[in-house]
Amino acid sequence: MKKVTRRFEGKTVIVTGASYGIGRATAEGFAREGAHVVICARGRDKLEEAAVAIRADGGQVSTEVLDLADLEAFAKLINDTANQRGLDVLVNNAAVTRHGPIATMSIDNWRKNFSVTADATFVGVREAMKIMIGQRHGAIVNVSSTCGSRAAMGVAGYSAAKAALTQFTSCAAMEAAAYNVRINTVIPGSVDTPANRAAAQGDPEVIKALEAAIPMQRSGRPEELAAAILFLASDDASFITGAELPVDGGKLAQLYVPAVLK
Numbered sequence: 001m002k003k004v005t006r007r008f009e010g011k012t013v014i015v016t017g018a019s020y021g022i023g024r025a026t027a028e029g030f031a032r033e034g035a036h037v038v039i040c041a042r043g044r045d046k047l048e049e050a051a052v053a054i055r056a057d058g059g060q061v062s063t064e065v066l067d068l069a070d071l072e073a074f075a076k077l078i079n080d081t082a083n084q085r086g087l088d089v090l091v092n093n094a095a096v097t098r099h100g101p102i103a104t105m106s107i108d109n110w111r112k113n114f115s116v117t118a119d120a121t122f123v124g125v126r127e128a129m130k131i132m133i134g135q136r137h138g139a140i141v142n143v144s145s146t147c148g149s150r151a152a153m154g155v156a157g158y159s160a161a162k163a164a165l166t167q168f169t170s171c172a173a174m175e176a177a178a179y180n181v182r183i184n185t186v187i188p189g190s191v192d193t194p195a196n197r198a199a200a201q202g203d204p205e206v207i208k209a210l211e212a213a214i215p216m217q218r219s220g221r222p223e224e225l226a227a228a229i230l231f232l233a234s235d236d237a238s239f240i241t242g243a244e245l246p247v248d249g250g251k252l253a254q255l256y257v258p259a260v261l262k
């Protein structure tokens with residue numbers, strides 16, 4: 001049986017975009033290990049559903065209905081949380097995605113890719129860093145994507161925003177390191193979430209083809225991403241900052257080799 005650890009007992013953790021998918025699994029993981037989790041998303045119903053599940057499991061949770069495109073509201077959530085409960089961990093997980101070829105992409109859709117992934121992550125890191133540097137402890141984990149490290153068709157805006165997030169995170173880690181504040185990036189590959197299924201238009205053949213191209217021959221589970229995020233946020237990673245951790249079934253490490261050479 002898996003040993004239950006309580007690495008976040010008495011700590012306060014904010015997870016953005018935690019009503020479903022990777023964010024929800026992450027919030028559940030922190031709560032199971034003793035944290036009070038503050039979760040936010042735009043849709044109230046799914047957010048409350050997640051909170052009910054966390055409480056049913058014995059966890060402590062607060063919810064905030066919030067569009068992260070509202071940067072002032074996000075900054076206020078971080079500062080209010082810190083004033084009321086303290087702030088130990090921030091996970092910038094939510095993303096807004098506008099796929100499509102460059103030739104037909106509007107400037108509005110291009111910018112939407114950056115609105116949450118780059119802009120809200122910047123504001124979240126800035127506000128949390130000020131608090132954490134002041135208290136001389138804290139951890140931030142930003143969620144990027146393999147698209148931010150490798151090129152693919154039809155995802156230029158999303159990929160550029162994720163690349164910005166990954167590099168911004170490394171720079172932030174440098175500014176925070178001397179103050180015992182660690183900032184790291186998790187890089188998911190394909191993970192079985194509602195967003196990922198929607199991107200594959202629910203087509204099992206598309207999903208099968210995508211999974212066949214992953215060295216481990218399957219998508220990740222949200223809990224597998226959560227485990228990596230919890231690790232980087234925990235004292236188990238006490239000497240790790242500025243790291244980029246792929247959780248992708250081997251995808252980023254893969255050299256393309258034609259199938260005939262198998």
Ligand SMILES: NC(=O)c1ccc[n+]([C@@H]2O[C@H](COP(=O)([O-])OP(=O)(O)OC[C@H]3O[C@@H](n4cnc5c(N)ncnc54)[C@H](OP(=O)(O)O)[C@@H]3O)[C@@H](O)[C@H]2O)c1
Nearest residue numbers: 017018019020021022041042043067068095145191193195
């Ligand atoms: N799934 C994958 O295969 C995969 C692969 C690589 C990277 N990632 C990254 O992993 C992260 C999580 O992805 P995911 O697949 O779990 O789902 P997602 O669709 O990216 O995010 C879902 C969560 O974010 C919330 N959200 C979306 N837009 C928001 C906004 N403007 N303000 C506040 N909350 C917002 C959603 O709730 P509401 O819609 O109610 O707001 C939901 O709780 C993202 O950063 C994504 O880019 C995922």
